Amino acid sequence: MLVFILLRWGVKAGVAYWIAAHPEPAAPPTVRYGRLPKIIFPKQNLVGFEFYLETADGELPEISDRVKVYFSPQISTAFLALESAKKKAVKMGFSAEPEKIREDQFRFYNGTDNRTLIMNVLTGAFQLSYPYLEDQTLINPSSLLAEEQAKERALSFLSGAGVAYDDLKGGEKLVSFWKIKPSTLVEAMALSEADLVRVDFFRQPIEDEEGVKKIMGTSPQKASVSVLLSGGGMESKQIVEVNFAYAPIDLEENSTYPLKTAAQAWQEVKAGQYYLAQKPREGTRAAVRRAYLAYFEPNTTGNFIMPIWVFEGDGGVVIYVSAVAEEWLVD
Numbered sequence: 076m077l078v079f080i081l082l083r084w085g086v087k088a089g090v091a092y093w094i095a096a097h098p099e100p101a102a103p104p105t106v107r108y109g110r111l112p113k114i115i116f117p118k119q120n121l122v123g124f125e126f127y128l129e130t131a132d133g134e135l136p137e138i139s140d141r142v143k144v145y146f147s148p149q150i151s152t153a154f155l156a157l158e159s160a161k162k163k164a165v166k167m168g169f170s171a172e173p174e175k176i177r178e179d180q181f182r183f184y185n186g187t188d189n190r191t192l193i194m195n196v197l198t199g200a201f202q203l204s205y206p207y208l209e210d211q212t213l214i215n216p217s218s219l220l221a222e223e224q225a226k227e228r229a230l231s232f233l234s235g236a237g238v239a240y241d242d243l244k245g246g247e248k249l250v251s252f253w254k255i256k257p258s259t260l261v262e263a264m265a266l267s268e269a270d271l272v273r274v275d276f277f278r279q280p281i282e283d284e285e286g287v288k289k290i291m292g293t294s295p296q297k298a299s300v301s302v303l304l305s306g307g308g309m310e311s312k313q314i315v316e317v318n319f320a321y322a323p324i325d326l327e328e329n330s331t332y333p334l335k336t337a338a339q340a341w342q343e344v345k346a347g348q349y350y351l352a353q354k355p356r357e358g359t360r361a362a363v364r365r366a367y368l369a370y371f372e373p374n375t376t377g378n379f380i381m382p383i384w385v386f387e388g389d390g391g392v393v394i395y396v397s398a399v400a401e402e403w404l405v406d
Contacts, residue, residue: 104141107330110405114397116350129362135337145380146328160196188311203317216306222250229274229302245279276300289369333400337366340384340396355390363388
């Protein structure tokens with residue numbers, strides 16, 4: 076009996092060892108959308124920049140061999156898109172009939188407040204502007220909203236326009252201070268020196284099985300959604316500029332794709348095949364200290380929200396490289 080028990084135990088142990096030594100291979104990435112369009116980064120002149128790797132352990136991260144790509148549905152369709160845009164414009168104080176700029180873009184004007192609204196009726200992207208650089212009454216205001224007040228006022232505007240989406244509410248809100256100079260804006264060091272306050276709405280990061288990934292636009296310091304506020308006493312002059320470009324993300328609609336390793340992406344950096352999202356503050360040479368995965372939010376809506384490798388380093392340098400394996404991309 077004892078021999079039988081020992082034999083049975085030995086067989087079970089042997090089977091368990093064999094299974095552990097020969098795990099079932101993981102299912103391949105689903106690649107449901109076929110080959111994907113390449114991320115189109117803004118054009119740059121990268122001649123003269125040099126970056127070298129100096130992470131804490133001298134290595135780059137090794138993670139899963141796949142990454143999720145998310146579907147991004149278009150906000151509007153051509154059918155009744157203009158009527159929908161008009162309703163949104165009314166919420167922002169523009170009731171007059173718009174001027175057609177092109178098939179998908181219209182200009183609204185409020186003569187009473189001297190404000191202009193340019194909207195893409197298909198994507199929902201818009202820019203609201205008041206000629207604040209020409210308004211001397213906005214210089215050296217007696218009062219300017221503090222950081223938390225500015226965030227609340229900017230969010231209130233977006234809510235009133237019907238575009239305060241959940242991932243904008245839940246994301247980081249970066250406040251910066253600006254001073255009016257002849258024909259331009261320059262960043263101020265503190266609220267006490269500022270004429271205007273800008274609130275940038277960065278989207279809530281995406282969390283999946285591999286962890287939390289930020290959503291990053293063409294500039295790490297400027298979001299695709301921002302509101303510029305003045306200290307003007309008149310309510311019509313409080314919101315002097317709004318930039319809104321928002322690509323919706325369907326978190327339930329996604330597919331996995333083969334992932335370019337961090338080492339492969341770094342080789343592309345060394346070969347000059349990258350997007351420099353933020354230059355070093357000084358010079359053209361900098362050490363890269365960190366690498367991680369994020370998602371790129373394009374300036375214009377497309378069909379997909381795609382991953383990027385992000386390299387950060389000295390002098391505030393930030394570098395992007397597309398993260399989906401090259402064989403699954405098409406021009």
